[in-house]
Amino acid sequence: MAKYKNRTVTLNKPFRTPGGSKKSAVYVRNRSTGKVNIVRFGQPGMRIKKNIPARQKSFIARFTPILQSVKGQKSLSPAYWSLKAWR
Numbered sequence: 001m002a003k004y005k006n007r008t009v010t011l012n013k014p015f016r017t018p019g020g021s022k023k024s025a026v027y028v029r030n031r032s033t034g035k036v037n038i039v040r041f042g043q044p045g046m047r048i049k050k051n052i053p054a055r056q057k058s059f060i061a062r063f064t065p066i067l068q069s070v071k072g073q074k075s076l077s078p079a080y081w082s083l084k085a086w087r
Helices: 053-068 078-086
Strands: 002-004 007-009 024-029 036-041
Touching (some): 002 024, 036 078
Antiparallel strands (some): 002 007, 024 036
16 A cells, blocks of 8 residues: 555556546556656557457567566556556
């Protein structure tokens, strides 16, 4: 549990953002500053269909290089949380 804008939030647990600009979000503590950030990810109108092996393999193949190019803390990247949602 942590504080974000005077609210108590659960860290590292993705949640849906209905009506938001993205499909999901997660609260993450930034290790360098110690502050809690919100990371939004996912396209709102799309379903991920992770139970189809070919789609899962294709998505992971596309996003793994994107995540590897992220410098610093990986969990502050939307690519990290998108990959985690697919696994």
